[in-house]
Amino acid sequence: MAINTGDTAWVLVSMALVMLMTPAVGFFYGGMVRKKSILSTIMMCFASLILISIQWVLFGYTLAFGPTHGGLIGGLKWLGLVGVGQAPNPDYAATIPALAFMIFQAAFAIVTPSLIVGAFVERIKFAAFLIFTALWATLVYDPVAHWVWGVGGWLRMMGTLDFAGGIVVHVTAGFSALAIAMVIGKRRGYGKDNMEPSNIPLVVLGAVLLWFGWFGFNGGSALAANGIAVSAVVVTNTAGAAAALVWMFLSWLHRRPSVLGVATGAIVGLAAVTPASGFIDPLSAMAIGAIAAVISYYMIVLRMKLRIDESLDVFACHGMGGAWGAIATGIFASRAINPAGNNGLLFGNPGLLWTQIFAVVVTAAFAFVLTLVLATIVDILVGLRVNANEELVGLDISQHAESIA
Amino acid sequence: MKKIEAIIRSEKLDELREALDAQGFSGMTVTDVRGRGKQKGITLEWRVGEYRVEFMPKIKVEIVVAANNLEKVINIVLAVCSTGNIGDGKIFISDVLDVIRISSKERGEGVL
Numbered sequence: 001m002a003i004n005t006g007d008t009a010w011v012l013v014s015m016a017l018v019m020l021m022t023p024a025v026g027f028f029y030g031g032m033v034r035k036k037s038i039l040s041t042i043m044m045c046f047a048s049l050i051l052i053s054i055q056w057v058l059f060g061y062t063l064a065f066g067p068t069h070g071g072l073i074g075g076l077k078w079l080g081l082v083g084v085g086q087a088p089n090p091d092y093a094a095t096i097p098a099l100a101f102m103i104f105q106a107a108f109a110i111v112t113p114s115l116i117v118g119a120f121v122e123r124i125k126f127a128a129f130l131i132f133t134a135l136w137a138t139l140v141y142d143p144v145a146h147w148v149w150g151v152g153g154w155l156r157m158m159g160t161l162d163f164a165g166g167i168v169v170h171v172t173a174g175f176s177a178l179a180i181a182m183v184i185g186k187r188r189g190y191g192k193d194n195m196e197p198s199n200i201p202l203v204v205l206g207a208v209l210l211w212f213g214w215f216g217f218n219g220g221s222a223l224a225a226n227g228i229a230v231s232a233v234v235v236t237n238t239a240g241a242a243a244a245l246v247w248m249f250l251s252w253l254h255r256r257p258s259v260l261g262v263a264t265g266a267i268v269g270l271a272a273v274t275p276a277s278g279f280i281d282p283l284s285a286m287a288i289g290a291i292a293a294v295i296s297y298y299m300i301v302l303r304m305k306l307r308i309d310e311s312l313d314v315f316a317c318h319g320m321g322g323a324w325g326a327i328a329t330g331i332f333a334s335r336a337i338n339p340a341g342n343n344g345l346l347f348g349n350p351g352l353l354w355t356q357i358f359a360v361v362v363t364a365a366f367a368f369v370l371t372l373v374l375a376t377i378v379d380i381l382v383g384l385r386v387n388a389n390e391e392l393v394g395l396d397i398s399q400h401a402e403s404i405a
Numbered sequence: 406m407k408k409i410e411a412i413i414r415s416e417k418l419d420e421l422r423e424a425l426d427a428q429g430f431s432g433m434t435v436t437d438v439r440g441r442g443k444q445k446g447i448t449l450e451w452r453v454g455e456y457r458v459e460f461m462p463k464i465k466v467e468i469v470v471a472a473n474n475l476e477k478v479i480n481i482v483l484a485v486c487s488t489g490n491i492g493d494g495k496i497f498i499s500d501v502l503d504v505i506r507i508s509s510k511e512r513g514e515g516v517l
Contacts, residue, residue: 194459197451251450258450300453313452 003088004095006225011093011100014220018107021213022049025114028206028267029121029312032260035198036394037122039402044121044129048114051130052137056106057081063142065092065105068152073143091151093223104220105145112141112169118312119177120184120384123391126399128384135374136176144172144363159352160359161329161341163232164221166275166322167359172367174319178310179371184384186309188391200260207263211240214270218277228338232277235285236270239277242289243269250297264317268296271321276329279341284332291328292321323360330356406501406514407475411466412440412494413486418464421485425468430478432517434467444491463494469501471514 026045030038052060059079066074078084081102089098113133120129147155148162155167162168187195197203218236222229247265248257272292273285280288299316310316330353333344343349378384385391390398397403413421418435425433439460446459470478479496487493506516 194457196456196458251453254450254454256450258452260450260452264452297453304454 002095003086003097004224007093007095007223008097008100010225010229011096011104011220011223014216015100015104015107017213017216018104018111018220019049019213021107021210021217022046022111022114024206024209024213025111025117026206027202028210028263029118031199031202031204031206032197032312033121034195034394035404036396038198038202038396038404040126040395040399041117041121043126043400044117044124045114047126047130048117048133049110051133052110052113053106055134055137056102056109060109060137060142061102061105063138064109064145065102065150068146068150071147071150071152071154071157074146074150095224101223104223108165108169108217109137109141109145112165112173113137115169115173115314115318116177116180118314119181119310121311122187122395123385124184124395125383125386126395128378128382131382132180132374132378132384135378136371139374140172140176140367140370141168144168144366147363148359155359155362158359159342159355161279161333161352161356162275162326162359163278163329163341164218164274166271166325166329167363170271170274170318170322171326171360171363174315174317174322175364175368176371177314178308178319179368180375180384181308181310181315183372183375183379186307187311188388190309191307197260204259204263207266211266211270214240214274218274222278228278231281231337235277235280235282236273238282239273239285239289239292240266240269242286243272243293246290246293247297250293264313265293265297268292268317268321271318272325272328274322275326276332279329279333279338279344281332281334281337284328284334288325288328288332292324295324296320319364323364326360327353327356330354406469406504406517407472408499408501409466409468409470409475409478409482410497410499411468411482411486412438412463412496413466413482414488414492414494415462415464417486418466421466421482424481424485425478428477428481430468430470430474430481432468436465436467438463438465442492442495461492469504469517471517 022045026042030041033041062078063074066077084098084102086097088094093101145168147153148168214236215233219229219233244262244266248262251257251261269289272288296316299320300313331345333341334347335343342352345353441460448455504516505512
């Protein structure tokens, strides 16, 4: 197989773009928590980058993409990346080195657990976070990545479409966030004390870095520098903008158009278009983004009413955004955009819609239940939560002996 | 001698310093403070809905003057800092026992 230099260059650049998204999540979340836990929030995202970088090389990649065991999990053939070399693996990407595909996928495996951080900010024990994240990446992310993306993966075999990870990344992270938030419980004083965001410009900086990185996330998922990559980049930008615009007006209806709202809307739109990004046209992207904003906005309203402290709304933004986007793929996907994809409901194939809904329900349930179990086990083993004093002082000082002030 | 502690709107500080300077009151100590009065904080927009900021950022200006200049300085502060709206702040006045210039060790009102 011949290596295509353009394809390889684009995938490597995309990998770097996606790698930037994990610290960007740290800034996005860090700016929304109280001043006393901003560093801990950034640290957890950074820790996800360094921890999963190692996990992926050692065994994560082979569990996700190794030769399948019954469509459920990859085999251990590529343990420690032995056998993953500079020659392409045509099963995944015929024109780039297998190592390029591996490191591009590493960036996805890294960013996904960092999304969950929003669920338990300001109260988790750092050691417990590390154990949970290592377990979650291995037992939730790697299997689901295999089901949906691995050759022979059972959801892939059913015809599930997930171009860049609406299901693998956003549905798993979102539903797991809800589960672990329920296990760890509310922040002390939630609903009573002030929860002033520490730094809104930092939130916006994180959001725009995420937006920037998303061009690699979705565009790079074409695994080639081709028309589908360009199409994915165009629909990505369009959906992010549409969702941010809708969120701006929703926020204005409430009182004032807040930049915190607009930044949130953009992330919701970007998450929603992710699974569909290789299969749809720009007008469909606009619809997907706009509807995603409405769904996530009112899911946050509902979440607040129910007084669940899923602190930074990973479930409402990523879980709902990703689920809607994956289902919308079953509506808007078109072979005219991507012959390797499929037609959705609007193009005469209602079957795809059912396949997509099934895949979302299965992965959401799997991620939710397994996270409940894992979080409970970690809680029993080392305790998920810091003690009352450590929480009151803030995680920056109590977990890291650092402070911004 | 009297000490005037004026809690004012942050945006009024420059104007107040100029007005005091113009009347020969050049010395003052300025501190960034947070606090609340009748207004009891403010409601800001969250991603969805709102959150409360219970303590408003303000500036505290401390000026020590001879007793016979007290009303004059109070009037300058009122003239500059009053907008007539909630959140304009307050002025606290207290007696000062003595004042000492550290460099020359002089004491008393002449130091002001």
